[in-house]
Amino acid sequence: MGPHLHLTYSQALWVPAAYVLVITVSSSAIGRLADMHGPLRLYTLGVIVFGLFSVAAAFSPGGLFLVAARGFQGLGGALLLTASQQP
Numbered sequence: 375m376g377p378h379l380h381l382t383y384s385q386a387l388w389v390p391a392a393y394v395l396v397i398t399v400s401s402s403a404i405g406r407l408a409d410m411h412g413p414l415r416l417y418t419l420g421v422i423v424f425g426l427f428s429v430a431a432a433f434s435p436g437g438l439f440l441v442a443a444r445g446f447q448g449l450g451g452a453l454l455l456t457a458s459q460q461p
Contacts, residue, residue: 381437388441396448397455405456413457420453 375386408416424447431443 379434379437379440385437385441389437389444392441392445393448393451396445397452400449400452401456404452405459408457416453417457420450420455420457422450423447424450424454426450 375381375389381389404416427443427447427450431440431447434440434443
């Protein structure tokens with residue numbers, strides 16, 4: 375992946391780090407939104423966001439686009455994670 379997208383080692387480290395960083399930072403705020411607006415709405419939004427940005431990451435033309443897509447994929451993952459934990 376790195377050579378195909380012309381990524382250095384330090385740039386390639388940001389691909390998984392962007393996902394983990396966004397999902398970690400946004401989980402508590404999204405959990406609060408799930409309490410306010412209902413978990414089903416946020417879960418559905420999470421499926422859409424995660425799916426769209428998974429496709430965007432798969433077809434990314436460059437490294438920066440891939441890191442950004444993984445960040446938004448982390449947002450979708452946070453929506454899925456927190457909304458699925460609601461009773």
